[in-house]
Amino acid sequence: MTAPLQEKSFQQAVLHLIRLASTDLSADVEEAIRQAAGNEPVDSTGRKVLDLILENIALARKQATPICQDTGACSYQVTLPMGQSLRQVERLIQEATREAVKKSFLRPNAVDAITGTNSGDNVGTLSPYVTFHEWDRAAIQVKLMLKGGGSENVSSQYSLPQASLGAGRDLEGVHKCVVDAVNRAQGQGCAPGFIGVGIGGDRVTGMLMAKKQLFRPLADVNELPVLRDLEARLFRDLNTLGIGPMGFGGKTTVLGVKIGGAHRTPASFFVSIAYMCWADRRRTLLFSGEEATYA
Amino acid sequence: MHELQLPLSDADIRALHVGEEVSLSGTIVTGRDAAHTWLLGARRTEVADLLRGSLLYHCGPVVSKSAAGWSFVAAGPTTSIREEPYEAEVIKNYGLRGVIGKGGMGPKTLAALQAHGAAYFHAIGGLATLIAQSVHRVRQVFMLEEFGVPEALWVIDVQDFRALVTMDAHGHSWHDTIRESSEGMAQQLLQTPRKKPQENSVRP
Incomplete structure (x- = not known):
């Protein structure tokens, strides 16, 4: 059996994960864009676009504001130890999602497909989407992807x-x-x-x-x-x-x-x-x- | 660089050509999927005066609210092509001088730009934090309860909003030019028989 999950600190950690995903691009992605900018001829439109993109990435990181206003669909891949409740983890992810909307790290992006009503907090049917796998370690790994529409x-x-x-x-x-x-x-x-x-x-x-x-x-x-x-x-x-x-x-x-x-x-x-x-x-x-x- | 102050005249628009950069300042209105259906459902008099001579910005922002009111946190463009079935009529009915979006639009909109003196201004997708810096004031918002934050119509004052004219009022679309040339390359790739694999320095 695993030790009881520290709910508050786990939820805060997921919130910080959302903040990083939305406002601070991974180093390898940013580097790929930087290299691409260097490959485009100076003064070309492509070069100007990529330079502005790099400027936007830096500013978003500095201000902790979303790189893109379409913070997308949130999908999580969670790997956890035997005995850890899946429902508990999913509930805490949902709570962190609601908090992230309040802090403007995420846009309220969950629209009821039948009625057209926006849930207002990014939580809805299959949203965020969480898949679970088990491993032998005691830690919980949470992978998050934000994918724009x-x-x-x-x-x-x-x-x-x-x-x-x-x-x-x-x-x-x-x-x-x-x-x-x-x-x-x-x-x-x-x-x-x-x-x-x-x-x-x-x-x-x-x-x-x-x-x-x-x-x-x-x-x-x-x-x-x-x-x-x-x-x-x-x-x-x-x-x-x-x-x-x-x-x-x-x-x-x-x-x-x-x-x-x-x-x-x-x-x-x-x-x-x-x-x-x-x-x-x-x-x-x-x-x-x-x-x-x-x- | 054309520095344009909104609202725009027919002459302002006819002076623009594909490939030219613009800096936009003045009052514009955001509107995307739900807004287009709504605008065509009836004559929406509450926004008609705001739209005449101005631009509709395809954008679903991230906003925040404080005691001072609403502000834009992140506000890049959304994909415009979804509005292709509706845009020509919206431009005509409301006297828009164009739209701001990304990805370009199709032949129906291109014809409407020419007929009614309007242009397509391309902002850079994903440039949300940077573009939000040019939004100086949120004046008011329509249909917020009904449509939610991303799809509401936000009336905003922008200063030095940079964009590129990619479809003009002279019947030209940069997107068509790029598509034609990439289509040619794609056909070559689809037809070329597989060459022997070769070592290369390009990282996948």
């Missing part, structure tokens, strides 16, 4: 074969789907984007796998050589599209491509593409006893 709207899912693209049920077919998806997205998802790809699974687990890729550090190298090669090839190819920052044109259309697979049924071959805007807001909390560390 604009980038979610240009995320997509293909069922192979796809005759219109000449895409069959292989990695060549996957490549074609990703090229098509990013080309269709243009600047709508706030390019340059981070692309998470899930191969296989079903319509739910395929997209879940795609979104999980977005949690991988940018420097992370795929352990499967075929996927490592496909990630590199897509990164190169997508940046030849010329869509550029905000869709204004330029060399930088994507900042990262990460791919994972899940077992599928023989009948299905889905390619799920999670498009994440440049404001790739994901943060991790490790809570052990009353100590909280953040990454």
Whole structure:
């Protein structure tokens, strides 16, 4: 059995996690944007856009105000020890969410899909969305991703074969789907984007796998050589599209491509593409006893 | 850089061309998904005077309220293309001189810009904290109870709000130009048979 969870300090730790996710971009994401800015010609529109984005990131961090007003859908991946109540953790996450809205770290973003009423506190059916896993450690790990609606709207899912693209049920077919998806997205998802790809699974687990890729550090190298090669090839190819920052044109259309697979049924071959805007807001909390560390 | 003081005239708009930067100052109104349906549901006289000659900003802000009233904390643009079915009529009915948004809009809106003397001003998506600095005052808000914070119509005073003209009143859209060229590249990538994998220094 685990020690009883210190509710107050856990809730405060989750609140701080939300604050970091919304107002302070991860170092690897910011560095990728900085590098991209250096690659765009001086005085080009793409360069100006990326420079302003970097200015905005710095100011948001300094003021602790949201990088983007669309603080998105909040999704949590919680890993916890045996015996820890799931309901308790979910309730504390909801409480922290309500507090984060009051402190303007989050926008009230949960709209009842049937009535159109905004719940006002970001809490509603499947919102925030929390998934749980168990591990052998005594600590609780909480991963949070804030994903804006604009980038979610240009995320997509293909069922192979796809005759219109000449895409069959292989990695060549996957490549074609990703090229098509990013080309269709243009600047709508706030390019340059981070692309998470899930191969296989079903319509739910395929997209879940795609979104999980977005949690991988940018420097992370795929352990499967075929996927490592496909990630590199897509990164190169997508940046030849010329869509550029905000869709204004330029060399930088994507900042990262990460791919994972899940077992599928023989009948299905889905390619799920999670498009994440440049404001790739994901943060991790490790809570052990009353100590909280953040990454 | 065109420095524009709102409200705008037909001549102000016709002087603008795709690719030009503007600095906007004056009173504008936010409006996104729910607002467009509402604006077309009936003639909304309470906002009509505010919209005439002004701009509709596709934005759902993060706000805070203190004793001094409302203020904008984060206020970047939202994706405009969702309003494509409605925008032409909103521009026509309310005498808007354009919209501020991101991602650009389609042929129906482009035709309306030309017909009614309006322009599409592109703000940078995600530049929420920076743009909020140019919002100096929240004058009033409409439909806050009904639509909630992100979708209400906020009447705000902006100073030196920077944007780029990406669709003008002369029938030009930067977005069409970019799409045509990226479409060509995409077709090449879709048709090129797989080359032998090669080592490269590009990090995925």
